[in-house]
Amino acid sequence: MGTGASKNPDSSSHGSDEREDQAGGQLYVSLKMENYNPKGDLIPHVYGSVPLVGSWDPSRALSMERESASMWELSFVVPPNHETLDFKFLLKPKYGNVPCILEEGSNRQLTGGALGGDRRSAMFKFSSDDILEYKVFIKADRVSPFDLAASWRTYQDNFQPSSVRGIPDVSMIRRPMP
Numbered sequence: 001m002g003t004g005a006s007k008n009p010d011s012s013s014h015g016s017d018e019r020e021d022q023a024g025g026q027l028y029v030s031l032k033m034e035n036y037n038p039k040g041d042l043i044p045h046v047y048g049s050v051p052l053v054g055s056w057d058p059s060r061a062l063s064m065e066r067e068s069a070s071m072w073e074l075s076f077v078v079p080p081n082h083e084t085l086d087f088k089f090l091l092k093p094k095y096g097n098v099p100c101i102l103e104e105g106s107n108r109q110l111t112g113g114a115l116g117g118d119r120r121s122a123m124f125k126f127s128s129d130d131i132l133e134y135k136v137f138i139k140a141d142r143v144s145p146f147d148l149a150a151s152w153r154t155y156q157d158n159f160q161p162s163s164v165r166g167i168p169d170v171s172m173i174r175r176p177m178p
Helices: 015-022 145-157
Strands: 026-034 042-048 065-068 071-078 085-093 108-111 121-125 131-143 159-161 168-170
Touching: 042 071, 085 121
Parallel strands: none
Antiparallel strands: 026 071, 026 131, 042 085, 065 071, 085 108, 121 131, 159 168
8 A cells, every 4th residue: 555656658768858858948048159349330140040030031130249348149048859940140230230241151050959060160251351250159058947937037126227328227136134
């Protein structure tokens, strides 16, 4: 009484990976471009094969944000079993569509949080003499739905309109410890 165990005949040796997918784990993907110094008002953007990254429409490309003096980043969350994302980098003005300089070479592919191929740099050709090349990195970390919810809650709790600029801003509020 009470000591019996049941076994699922459909389970396999790969069950732990399946359980993680069923538990709702997500991949937090971070695309980074190193040492990009804006040329004029051009900033790096990402566009690609699915609505997440613009559906191959440069006007809907997602802009990367400056993370530090030498790094630009775009991060997003996808399911671990996401479809293959084909994408490219492009340079364009933040608030316009022209000029738009596309990354040279074939499309990049992201499958299961891993970047396909061995291209670790993005090359942009402004003219036959003016070619710029930047290192790119991708990092994918598995995060739980609980971590995503906690992160969103923290963001919402600290989201306040800026009194200086009058636009939404995020500020960390320091509360005294009880």
